[in-house]
Amino acid sequence: MKNAIVIGAGPAGLMAAGALAQAGVQVDVHDAMPSAGRKFLLAGRGGLNLTHSEPFELFASRFGARRAQVEPWLRDFGAEQLRAWAGELGVATFVGSSGRVFPAEMKAAPLLRAWLQRLRAAGVRFHMRQRWTGWAPSGALQFS
Structure with missing residues (x-):
């Protein structure tokens, strides 16, 4: 099995x-x-705006000069996919009057709890209070 380290649990x-x-x-x-x-x-204290429901072309245009770079990612995982992902985690969403998409409960904690539970069930291991400080001479990652 391959191994990977992800630095940052945001x-x-x-x-x-x-x-x-x-x-x-x-x-x-x-x-x-x-x-x-x-x-x-x-961020969720203010209602947790997950994404925007506006038409794809308008949404993609907001990325300006980076649109060409970002557009394939948005097509792979756009607003509809994000809402479906939240639904798979048991978190219903709704579109507000502004077009922004929010969790129905307007809270981040239920979404984060379900997300972390899914990751742990998939075997993801978390190492908290581990600040990456750079590379050891051997090429290994160093943490403090």
């Missing part, structure tokens, strides 16, 4: 860990914080 790191685990990789996530997704929880 949303990007958790998504990376999930994709790797789904591909059969043993994943270890390291983060300097005491728990995974802490900033995600803080």
